[in-house]
Amino acid sequence: MYLAQDLKHDRRVAIKVLDPEYGRAVGTQRFVREIRIAARLTHPNIVPLYDSGEIAGQLFYVMPYVEGENLRGRLKRETMLPVAQVLEWAAEIADGLAFAHAQGIVHRDIKPENLLIQSGHVLIADFGIARAIDLAAGENITSEQLVLGTPMYMSPEQAGGGKLDGRTDVYSLGCVVYEMLTGEPPFGGRTPQAITAKKLSGRYPGVRVIRPTIPQAVDHALARALAVIPADRFASAEEFSRSLRVAAKPKSGRLLLWLAGVGLIGAAIAVVATHSAPTQVHSAVRPRVVVGIFENRSGDPSYDPLGFMAADWVTEGLQRTGTVDVVPTLTALTAARFLREEAGTEDPVRALARETGASLVVTGAIYRDQDSLLVQAQLANAKAGRLVGAVEPIWTDEKQPAQALQQLRARLMGLLALSLDDRVIQAERPPTYAAYQAFSEGMDAYVREDYGPALAAFEGARAADTTFVLPLLYASFCYMNSRNYAVADSVLRIVASQRDRLSKYDRYWLDYQKAELAGNASEALAAIRHAAELAPTSKATYNFAAVAFEAREPFPAESALRRLSPDVGPMRGWFPYWDLLSSALHVQGKHRLELEAAREARRRFPDRITAYLPEARALAAKHESTELEHLWSAAAGKINANSTEIGTLAYEVGSELFAHEDSSDSQPWFTRAYKAFATGDEITDTHEGRWGRARAAARLGRLREAFDLGEALAAADSTRLDYVGFVGVLASQLGNQMRAEELLHKLAADRRSFTLGEPRFQAGRIAAALGDLERATELLASAQREGYAYEMDFHRDEILARLRGLPILRQLDAHDK
Template identity: 35%
Template sequence: MTSSIEPSLRSALSDRYEIFEECGRGGSSVVYRARELSSGRTVAIKVMRPELASRAMAERFLREIRIAGTIDHPNVARLLDSGEADGTLYCVLEFIDGETLRSRITRDGPLPVEEALRLTRDVAEALTWAHRRGIVHRDVKPENVLLSGGRAILSDFGIARAIVVAAGDRLTDSGIAVGTASYMSPEQALGSSALDARTDQYALAVCLYEMLAGDPPFAGRTSQAILARQMAEPPPRLEVARPTVPVGIIAAIERALAKVPADRFGSVEEFVRALESGTTRLVRAKRRPSWVTGAVSALALAAVAAGGWWYINRWPDPDDSRVVVFPARTGATESDPDEGLRVADAIQIAVEHTDPLRWIPAWDDLDSATRANPGLLQRTEARRLARRRGARYYLTSAATTTAGRTSITMLLHDAAGDSLVAQESLSDSTPGAPTPVAALAIRALPRLLSRMLSPDRRVDLSPLTDRSLAAVARLLEGEEAYRKARFATAFDRYRAAVAEDSLFAYAAIKGAQAASWQNRLPEAIELIRLARASEGLLPAKYRPYLRGVQAYLEGRADDAAAGFRDALSADPGWAEAAMALGDTYYHLMPSEAPLDSLAAAAFATAFSIDSTFTPPLFHLGEISARRGDAVAARGYLRRLMIGVADPAWSAQLALEVRCAERGMSAADWREVAAASTREALLV
């Protein structure tokens, strides 16, 4: 929404409202502070996106928003007026003089347990009043909870539903955001139209979790990644982040966050009652004998008496083989804002060539400001995040490119001891274009990572560091495209990496897989032949994987499945190996059953391991469509499109979803065949 809307709106409403400054904006609207001329009171005018201004959509929106206007509860920001002015839809809300819950958490971090429960109770009372009248909020989140006069007031009631009803099938195409990924229930994430009070209960539980932990339970690099975690992963254990929260409260939150609505509480009221009764249940463990409790108390008192202090350890024990990698500080430009993240991804590829080291991405744990500018990261915060992820080490870096000269400095920190373990700097002056920072980072890693291992072990990154920088740069471009399911681009980049360096076995394997997605079997087999010739240069876990890919391409289903299982045994957290095993079940039909269930389980495993890895979404959508679950299929399609997959794959899945929703007769097959024979044959 552009600022050019404001003058026309100001003019259209000038006889009733004096509009002042913008005071907030979201995916569907902009909010202005204003004064109602007739009463002199301050109000908030929420201006909807222009996409909602068609006549039919406007009528539906205003009809629904009037229903929200019937809500009259002290914990709800009242809707005072609504209408259409100069082609723009708006609604006027009571102006609440205070701050949002989001501002409070951002400023102060986790709230005291008693206060978090009190604010939850306030919001729950507002929701209960509305739910009894058949009204579902659909967008409960800290930004919509206003704090004023010691109580919580819920705003934006009915607006999310009004947008959904008004936009209908055009909602996805319009780009309007309804609901917020971190607070969406799984059924809302899948696009279900039959949402009830239990979706608000889920969002309220997420808000309470965030009030207690300081962060919502599910985060991710993209909305797609967050929604995938909402659907597939259990929430992180609250007792780890906040061990002082009574176990009864934790149990109530976990139930309200159940993936299946039927497994949640019957109502928000019931959820609140469970929270209130849970405050008396203080420990999760079985009761200890009195002498043990007394001994612990005595030790604690002795520590205090000695002038020291003690606390319950809120972090997992640090693992010496785990390193959290933060995006590099690069001074990235608008034309390439993800350069720092690309450095972190390059380090991931490098660490995959080591054993037993394990790389942990930090992106999901960063706030939006630090993601946009990694230079804002403070050492104390980096250490805290590494400790929370159970890592002994964390890695930060800074890079510059000036006048064709690329330089990078990488720092390895000990999170347990709060010290700098090692520092490594490297520069390169390649004639012509400057060296990609991500490629240079790989060159700087071996000596740095070797400091994490015992003296009798060494980090061998020669399969990457002995490759030309140009080949490594093409590999990284291929990885970025492959993860987004842009297989044609990925294949071109992997093939270019192999052309630069014919011994680049890792790039050859990935190129073969990208070629397979493009049905380019001869080229895939040739790349596998090159990879086999340099198999000795591969990390150990990639050798069974290579055998699996070769067997898959040659149609040897059982051998392929065995290879991928061996790869997963070597690394159970390997998303691509799980994806490849699913592909084997799905396409080659090994002598195991039920095949669809095995394939779906493998694809779901891949996506739960790494929710930024897009390829599993396509097959999960296909399986859902084939089973007649059109809602789930459309949810996977939506996330596939968010992931910027190849248009051909999105178009094919869209056609399958349409058939699942409306039957095979819904498609004009002559038109489909004329546009894409491939889609017509594969559906």
């Protein structure tokens, strides 16, 4: 390792020279190519790579010189570090590893020497040769030639030359965390073989034996990270990071003392004899619970809402505890819909667990016996394939079915508490049955994205029970999705005044919606992040990704989407997941991964023409003209393809080619778009069709035609500010400065609520078209402050392209972040 001065950029850098043995095994071309890939790792906890090359047969790579010391130096001075500091640094390292693993890069040599401390944070160094080593290992080069790692920290499978994935880094990080806490690595020995033998035994002194003040949750997290078999470890560095952050939080009081205080011991003990002995679970990873919709076995369909009501009331109670990860009712309802459609032979408990990512599953059923109803429920550990316990059956009058819910929730939460050794909260009076009936109908419609009937049902639920706040929250979602922002804001104000009646999860959704309406992207992002942390497999995680993308943070958006499975849960069969994932990859320049995601989307949605758009963007960015022609032919040949969809596809290709500096190649695609939009059929003779024709005409230089179309559109719909901005830009291009200035001033002065910066954005485009770059910069900066969201069109906008090189465009465009 050499300290050097980068003369071109006037900065100090570190140059690392590869061991000649590795250099011979890897080869110069592969090394340089793979260093280039590794150089894309841009993360706050990873030391970036600047350059690489070969001089006199020696391979080297260049990285920034990091002021400070490495972790080894700190351990030599302090031996044992404060627990809070250890957990914070460990979580940061895990975050960096999770990012690298998502790119297919395993570090293979996590140790104190490769962890640099700068300004109180830890950075991972030396990602330089990991991927090159991996590839070389697959080309008839023996593992002995390429053993990368340090015996005290490498995993058993790495020491044995086995196939590696991110879990080997999890093991190494576990060793480092252990050493930070105790002053010594968990496994020692005089030779590498002796160290490996100890690791394979799986025996080492627990951290609490050496340092009793360490929380038990930390001990459990380390035990899992240091498991001999990779399958027994955390599945990812991200999961390890989550467990460390949970372990860092102070624990609440013990359960049974609380139960005694509120008189719920009886409820907790009211379980049938089949309940197994309580298991004290101290894992740092909290269990995830899903409450299935209770089956109606009464023979009377009028009791169907009771099954939803029971599930939602128990779910809401568990969410209030904050002690377990609870699958939201909406996610459980969506899963139930998919499972009903499949109606396979799989055990329903296992199927629900698989669909929602839960390990514990609450199921139940409703029976009728003359004039009484019987509600029965049980808790199963789907992962272990065993029944945890069942609550004592609850009888209630058929005319007052809601009376059973309070007992049901108290007993189920007591059963969960005894099983998990966690706290619960006191049960409250449930809403009226009539209110829940309406709420159930609303949720069914909401899942179908049928917002009109959903809204009517939610408002009916609120009218039936004015203490029931949750339907109003969902009503606000309906108004938001229908772009009726003023009414959504009014409804949210009512909900906010009664926020204490919402669960913690729903309060985060309330805060998210309020921040979205206010155009406060940072607050919206924080709120929906908290909701996603409480329910990682729910739609909250998707919404976090969407907000992150709109806030010009494509990598967090990509990472969040990667945590969701497109095969189960709310993302199953949902095209927007793939569209957002490919968009996030696109703006990061990850066009190979983008193309893979786009093609998977088209495979899953073969009859949806919009599924061709992500692939078209990726191919255009990669300049794959032949494949673009094949894609165009396939889309145009679809029986269900209409002119507007085909025109949109062609316009998308043209815009991307323009953005990637293929302006001459873009024109034929704009011509195709124009012809498709100009067919004059009933599909294109709509606002959407005329808008497409106007934009294509403008790109082809048909400015007068585009202007006339834009004027007509703006006159027909005054709410579409993009029409107004479009007309203003064209007025400038046609030399009508007076008209352009008139529209610019009109937009700049527009202070209506809930426009989220769009008037200033459109005014900024007109100013740019007029050549007034200073005024354009001011207006666009104002738009961003007011919450104007990032759009894919930013980097391919021919007007904004005039601002390239200016700071404002870098702020607006996620490409430059």
